[in-house]
Amino acid sequence: MESNSWKKVLTIAPYTFIPASSGGQRAVYYLDQHLGKQVDLICVSTDGNNTGEDKVPLHFKLLPLLGSGIKRYINPINFIKLKQLIKENQIEVIVIEHPYLAWLGWLLKLATGLPLVIRSHNIEALRFKALGKWWWRILADYERWAHRKASHSFFITKEDADYAVTTYGIKTERTSVITYGLEGQNTLMPQNKQKVVVNYKSTHHIPQDKTLLLFNGIFGYPPNDQALEILMDKIYPELLKLDANFHLLICGRDIPAKYQHQKTENLTVLGFVPDIEQVFQAAEIFLNPIWLGGGIKTKLVEALAGGAAAVSFQSGAIGIDPGLLEGKLKIVPDQDIKAFAQAILTARAAIYTPVPPAFLAHFDWDQIAKKAVHAIRGL
Known part of the structure; x- marks a missing residue:
C-alpha cells in the first residue's frame, strides 16, 4: 500500500x-x-x-x-x-x-x-x-x-x-x-455440525431425535429478561402442544431465580457456561425472542455463522438480511407466540443446509x- x-x-x-x-x-x-x-x-x-x-x-x-x-x-x-x-x-x-x-x-x-x-x-x-x-x-x-x-x-x-x-x-x-x-468463527459444514450435535446429545443424555434449541444471553438486562420470560412462559408451552420432540437449552449469566436449575426431558437451564462456543456449535436452532433494545443482535449473527438455523422476532433480526441466508433464518412478527412456535418446526428443514457464502462475506x-x-x- x-x-x-x-x-x-x-x-x-x-x-x-x-x-x-x-x-x-x-x-x-x-x-x-x-x-x-x-x-x-x-x-x-x-x-x-x-x-x-x-x-x-x-x-x-x-x-x-x-x-x-x-x-x-x-x-x-x-x-x-x-x-x-x-x-x-x-x-x-x-x-x-x-x-x-x-x-x-x-x-x-x-x-x-x-x-x-x-x-x-x-x-x-x-x-x-x-x-x-x-x-x-x-x-x-x-x-x-x-x-x-x-x-x-x-x-x-x-x-x-x-x-x-x-x-x-x-x-x-x-x-x-x-x-x-465475525472473527475466528468456526463455521461447520453440515456433516461436521451433525457430528458435533450427535456427540453433544450423547454426552448430555439427550435423545438423538430431539431437536436441540438454544437461547443465550446476559440477564439483568430488561430486553433479555423479557425475552426469557416470553420464551419460558408462553413459547415453550405452545411448542410442547405442537411437537414435544425438542430439547431447549437456556444459557447465560444471572438467570432470574424462578428459572434457575430447571431440568425436564424437554428443558435444561444451564446458566453460565464457560465454554459457550461448544453449546453454540451443538445448537440446531437458535432462538431469538427479543423485540426490545435496538441494534444488531450479535448472538444471532454468531449462531447463524456457526451453522444453526434460527427463529427471531422481527425487531430482534434488524440488521440481518434473511435473503442472505437461504431459509436458515425464520422471522416472525414481534410477540407473536403461535407464529414463533410454528417457525421453530419449519426451521428444522434448514438445520443442515450450508451457511451461505454471501452471509459470511457480509459479516x-x-x-x-x-x-x-x-x-x-x-x-
Whole structure:
C-alpha cells in the first residue's frame, strides 16, 4: 500500500473493551484491530483495559487517557489531553464510539479542524424509550445534535441509518452502514455440525431425535429478561402442544431465580457456561425472542455463522438480511407466540443446509473495515 494512502486515525472508546466479552466490546475491539491493519490507529480509552488477557497482538496503539468512573464522560481535562495527542501524532481523523462523548469530539473538531466520525451501535434514544426511561427525549435531542455536528456517521444497521436520516435530519451521503462482524468463527459444514450435535446429545443424555434449541444471553438486562420470560412462559408451552420432540437449552449469566436449575426431558437451564462456543456449535436452532433494545443482535449473527438455523422476532433480526441466508433464518412478527412456535418446526428443514457464502462475506471484519476506511479516506 502506498504511504500516501494511509490515514492517521484517533478512535475514542469511552469504556473498557479488552478482554472483549460483550457484543459492544467486540464491536469496538475487532473494528479497531482490522482498521489498524489499514491505517495508523491510536485508540484512547479507559485505564481498565487488560491487554494481558488478549493473546493476539494489537494492531493499534491503546492509550488509557480517559481515566475511569462516570466523570470520564464530562471531564474537560480530556479535551486538553487529546488536543495535545492529536498535534503530537499528526492525527487526520477523529472517530468516537457512541454519541455520548460527542461534546468532546465537537470541541476537538473545532480546535483542530479535523473531520469527526461518530460510530453509533444503535439509536440510543430509541433503546432507552423501549426500556421505559422518561428522559429518552432529552437523549434524542443530544443524539440529533451529535450526528448533525459530525462530519460522518457510522451506523450498525441500515434501519438505524435510515432513522437518523429521516428523524435527525442527517444527509444520506454523510452516513455509512458499518455493521458488526465475525472473527475466528468456526463455521461447520453440515456433516461436521451433525457430528458435533450427535456427540453433544450423547454426552448430555439427550435423545438423538430431539431437536436441540438454544437461547443465550446476559440477564439483568430488561430486553433479555423479557425475552426469557416470553420464551419460558408462553413459547415453550405452545411448542410442547405442537411437537414435544425438542430439547431447549437456556444459557447465560444471572438467570432470574424462578428459572434457575430447571431440568425436564424437554428443558435444561444451564446458566453460565464457560465454554459457550461448544453449546453454540451443538445448537440446531437458535432462538431469538427479543423485540426490545435496538441494534444488531450479535448472538444471532454468531449462531447463524456457526451453522444453526434460527427463529427471531422481527425487531430482534434488524440488521440481518434473511435473503442472505437461504431459509436458515425464520422471522416472525414481534410477540407473536403461535407464529414463533410454528417457525421453530419449519426451521428444522434448514438445520443442515450450508451457511451461505454471501452471509459470511457480509459479516467479514476485513470487508467491514475496508468500507470504514473508504469512508474515512473520503473525508
